Amino acid sequence: MTRILSARVLRAQRGGETGRVHAVVRLLVETRPGGGMDQVDVTVAAPGQAPGAAPLRHRLLSAAKLAFAAAPTAYLSRRAA
Numbered sequence: 001m002t003r004i005l006s007a008r009v010l011r012a013q014r015g016g017e018t019g020r021v022h023a024v025v026r027l028l029v030e031t032r033p034g035g036g037m038d039q040v041d042v043t044v045a046a047p048g049q050a051p052g053a054a055p056l057r058h059r060l061l062s063a064a065k066l067a068f069a070a071a072p073t074a075y076l077s078r079r080a081a
Contacts, residue, residue: 001033002029002030002031002072002076003029003030004027004028004029004065004068004069005028005029005030005037006027006028007025007026007027007028007061007064007065008025008026009023009024009025009057009060009061010023010024010025010026010041011023011024012024012060014048015045015048019047019048019049020045020046020047020048021045021046021047021048021056021060022043022044022045023043023044023045023046023060023064024041024042024043025041025042025043025044025060025061025063025064026039026040026041026042027039027040027041027042027064027065027068029068029072029076031076038076040068040075040076042064042067042068042075044060044063044064044067045063046059046060046063047059
């Protein structure tokens with residue numbers, strides 16, 4: 001079981017015409033119970049403006065956590081390579 005311990009937006013930049021924000025989010029994950037922590041970087045994108053939605057930072061962090069939770073081995077193996 002893998003747990004996400006923390007998440008931080010490292011780099012973010014707004015796309016020109018699309019209005020989307022592309023970001024690299026670094027996750028600190030516990031790969032084994034009781035130890036074995038890794039840092040993984042997840043690249044995500046979200047609309048720059050979304051009326052009625054959560055703040056941009058929250059949307060980026062949520063997108064990264066969801067992407068990692070959907071396929072943790074893809075990100076962990078990419079880090080080891």
